[in-house]
Amino acid sequence: MSLFEVDGLRKNFGALRATDDVSLTVDAGQIHALIGPNGAGKSTLVNLISGLIAPDAGRVRLDGVDLTPLPMHARVRAGLSRCFQITSIFRQSTVMENLLLAAQAHAGSSLRFLGERNREAALRATADELAARVGLSHALDRIAGTLPHGAQRQLDVALALAARPKLLLLDEPMAGMGPEDSQQMTALIHELQRDMAILLIEHDMKAVFELADRISVLVYGRVLVAGSVDEIRGHPQVQAVYLGTEEVDA
Numbered sequence: 001m002s003l004f005e006v007d008g009l010r011k012n013f014g015a016l017r018a019t020d021d022v023s024l025t026v027d028a029g030q031i032h033a034l035i036g037p038n039g040a041g042k043s044t045l046v047n048l049i050s051g052l053i054a055p056d057a058g059r060v061r062l063d064g065v066d067l068t069p070l071p072m073h074a075r076v077r078a079g080l081s082r083c084f085q086i087t088s089i090f091r092q093s094t095v096m097e098n099l100l101l102a103a104q105a106h107a108g109s110s111l112r113f114l115g116e117r118n119r120e121a122a123l124r125a126t127a128d129e130l131a132a133r134v135g136l137s138h139a140l141d142r143i144a145g146t147l148p149h150g151a152q153r154q155l156d157v158a159l160a161l162a163a164r165p166k167l168l169l170l171d172e173p174m175a176g177m178g179p180e181d182s183q184q185m186t187a188l189i190h191e192l193q194r195d196m197a198i199l200l201i202e203h204d205m206k207a208v209f210e211l212a213d214r215i216s217v218l219v220y221g222r223v224l225v226a227g228s229v230d231e232i233r234g235h236p237q238v239q240a241v242y243l244g245t246e247e248v249d250a
């Protein structure tokens with residue numbers, strides 16, 4: 001049994017089948033990338049998995065737990081954390097304040113036996129640890145909205161990590177990034193893989209080919225083909241449908 005399983009997921013919008021019998025698995029420590037042309041149904045699938053919208057059929061399971069009937073916050077508690085295309089940071093607050101809020105939100109009842117000061121120290125330690133994890137220790141006092149775009153995305157990942165996910169859902173983490181930021185984010189995702197499974201939705205093919213253990217290609221809401229990087233890169237149907245004649249470096 002895989003850590004994460006999507007089984008026969010389906011979603012109709014009126015006559016349009018945006019998600020058509022999609023199944024995929026992600027094993028512990030694995031990065032599974034989801035690619036596909038615009039309108040293929042990637043966002044809909046991510047929304048179904050995170051619980052933002054309900055499927056017409058199919059199931060989502062994490063670590064043996066059926067997430068399908070659960071609302072979003074319960075899925076987060078069960079170990080599924082999501083980074084949004086549109087960042088969820090508080091732009092007017094400092095990096096530290098953002099991290100403290102996230103740490104507090106996910107601390108639950110674990111700190112209830114601590115006094116006020118110890119509780120604050122524990123939250124600060126968690127915030128420090130999250131900042132270090134994504135390479136933002138130098139920017140704790142910066143107002144989040146004034147950080148460069150790449151650093152804002154790193155902060156966004158740190159906020160998702162506060163939930164201590166078993167599966168991290170990354171929705172186009174490289175969007176709007178230049179090559180340098182993209183390279184840094186690739187290194188970060190690679191490092192995160194040691195501790196969690198990752199479902200990566202990404203247009204940056206260089207990053208996908210560098211990171212993915214497995215790739216599923218979504219076209220018209222269906223998985224056209226799934227396989228290893230080499231299988232996908234060399235697949236004639238994939239090249240025709242998705243990659244076109246574009247040169248793709250790895």
Ligand SMILES: Nc1ncnc2c1ncn2[C@@H]1O[C@H](COP(=O)(O)OP(=O)(O)OP(=O)(O)O)[C@@H](O)[C@H]1O
Pocket residue numbers: 013016018036037038039040041042043044045
């Ligand atoms: N709430 C909705 N109501 C009706 N149709 C929708 C809705 N959400 C998405 N769709 C349609 O479902 C199809 C898949 O859309 P989706 O946004 O999931 O694709 P995508 O692969 O994420 O595209 P992109 O890469 O452009 O974000 C599209 O035809 C879209 O118009």
